[in-house]
Amino acid sequence: MKEDRYIGVGDLKLTKEDKAMVNKVLDSNRLSYGPVSKEFEHEFAHLHDSKFGIFTNSGTSSLQIALAALKERYGWADGDEVIVPAVTFIATSNIVIHNNMRPVFVDVEETTFNIDPKKIEKAITPRTRAIIPVHLLGLPADMDPIMAIAKKHDLRIIEDSAETMFAKYKGRTVGSFGDIGCFSTYIAHYIVTGVGGINTTSDKELAVMLRSIMNHGRDSIYISIDDDSTNDVNKLKEVIGKRFRFVTLGHSFRVTELEAALGLSQLKRKDHIVARRKEIAARYLKGLSDLKEYLQFQYTPPDRDNVYMLFGIVSKTGKKEDLVNFLEQNGIETRDLLPLLNQPVYIKRFGNIEGKYPVAKRLDESGFYIGCHQYITDDDIEYIVGKFHEFFRS
Numbered sequence: 521m522k523e524d525r526y527i528g529v530g531d532l533k534l535t536k537e538d539k540a541m542v543n544k545v546l547d548s549n550r551l552s553y554g555p556v557s558k559e560f561e562h563e564f565a566h567l568h569d570s571k572f573g574i575f576t577n578s579g580t581s582s583l584q585i586a587l588a589a590l591k592e593r594y595g596w597a598d599g600d601e602v603i604v605p606a607v608t609f610i611a612t613s614n615i616v617i618h619n620n621m622r623p624v625f626v627d628v629e630e631t632t633f634n635i636d637p638k639k640i641e642k643a644i645t646p647r648t649r650a651i652i653p654v655h656l657l658g659l660p661a662d663m664d665p666i667m668a669i670a671k672k673h674d675l676r677i678i679e680d681s682a683e684t685m686f687a688k689y690k691g692r693t694v695g696s697f698g699d700i701g702c703f704s705t706y707i708a709h710y711i712v713t714g715v716g717g718i719n720t721t722s723d724k725e726l727a728v729m730l731r732s733i734m735n736h737g738r739d740s741i742y743i744s745i746d747d748d749s750t751n752d753v754n755k756l757k758e759v760i761g762k763r764f765r766f767v768t769l770g771h772s773f774r775v776t777e778l779e780a781a782l783g784l785s786q787l788k789r790k791d792h793i794v795a796r797r798k799e800i801a802a803r804y805l806k807g808l809s810d811l812k813e814y815l816q817f818q819y820t821p822p823d824r825d826n827v828y829m830l831f832g833i834v835s836k837t838g839k840k841e842d843l844v845n846f847l848e849q850n851g852i853e854t855r856d857l858l859p860l861l862n863q864p865v866y867i868k869r870f871g872n873i874e875g876k877y878p879v880a881k882r883l884d885e886s887g888f889y890i891g892c893h894q895y896i897t898d899d900d901i902e903y904i905v906g907k908f909h910e911f912f913r914s
């Protein structure tokens with residue numbers, strides 16, 4: 521019999537303040553890119569040690585335009601290569617293919633589940649142009665060696681930080697290491713705006729390109745409907761002349777002031793969101809510490825934060841199915857730990873290559889995650905820990 525209790529991998533409880541911010545936008549009759557989006561972008565970029573933020577309609581869009589902007593700026597050719605980890609959400613490598621480039625996979629670390637810097641150089645060829653390290657499940661990738669490799673081989677870096685917000689690696693925040701950082705505000709993330717993604721960068725030219733590409737490739741002179749409200753006649757003439765000018769091959773990846781209002785409001789409680797997630801993870805780790813013979817958890821090196829978007833677990837006894845089914849029957853939602861190379865669409869495209877990535881293969885077969893979000897109660901934690909023990913007792 522299925523439990524009444526349900527602990528999902530994500531949840532959402534909008535507050536009075538969130539709703540008031542949204543209502544304020546509705547009352548303003550202004551939905552297109554405007555003051556609320558600008559404030560959200562500014563705040564978000566600032567919190568991620570970056571000068572510019574660009575709010576789009578998804579984390580995938582933010583990745584798509586990040587690579588498009590770099591490809592355009594550096595004149596990369598179709599078929600050039602981009603290194604991505606062999607364990608990640610499929611969007612990380614899909615966007616490489618959507619940009620007519622080739623993803624080259626690199627295995628991940630046994631302990632952190634993030635891309636293994638020691639294995640990157642072997643994957644570099646004369647056609648390699650960029651690396652997309654992913655900060656998986658809330659844990660920053662090992663950025664120092666990755667940045668050193670990028671410098672040595674003249675490669676660009678896009679950080680896929682869709683699963684990690686506000687976290688620091690050696691005192692510096694994710695999204696500020698590479699040329700461009702990419703975040704998601706989709707359901708079950710830290711800040712939830714329904715749909716949404718954010719680019720961070722400190723490179724002004726790239727910021728302008730990103731803004732253009734997400735907006736049909738428009739000339740940066742006319743990005744918001746305020747850009748032609750000027751009393752300066754000469755300025756107005758120039759704007760009118762260029763208002764319908766398209767300078768890059770763009771997409772329609774815009775969002776509205778409504779999503780920005782939700783984001784801006786939730787940023788105010790980011791400290792609580794992060795602190796509670798860390799606290800829940802610490803309690804899971806303590807409560808499950810006597811099951812280490814059966815279970816492996818994501819290791820957090822002391823030089824970085826783990827802000828635990830999700831709590832990753834690997835079954836050490838091989839098959840995870842019985843455990844996962846038991847948890848689900850007891851109302852504890854699980855998901856596979858981001859298997860990529862064994863997905864039908866990738867097998868069709870790349871063949872059966874999973875065997876070349878032994879760590880990824882093990883995680884694909886035996887890894888899963890459970891929720892670690894701020895709405896999980898102390899009672900839920902006790903219940904979850906209890907269910908793991910019940911499973912292994914039997």
Ligand SMILES: Cc1ncc(COP(=O)(O)O)c(C=O)c1O
Nearest residue numbers: 578579580609611682683704706
């Ligand atoms: C690592 C990673 N990259 C990209 C994305 C895509 O983000 P979105 O769903 O907002 O498009 C996700 C989704 O959570 C993700 O986990």
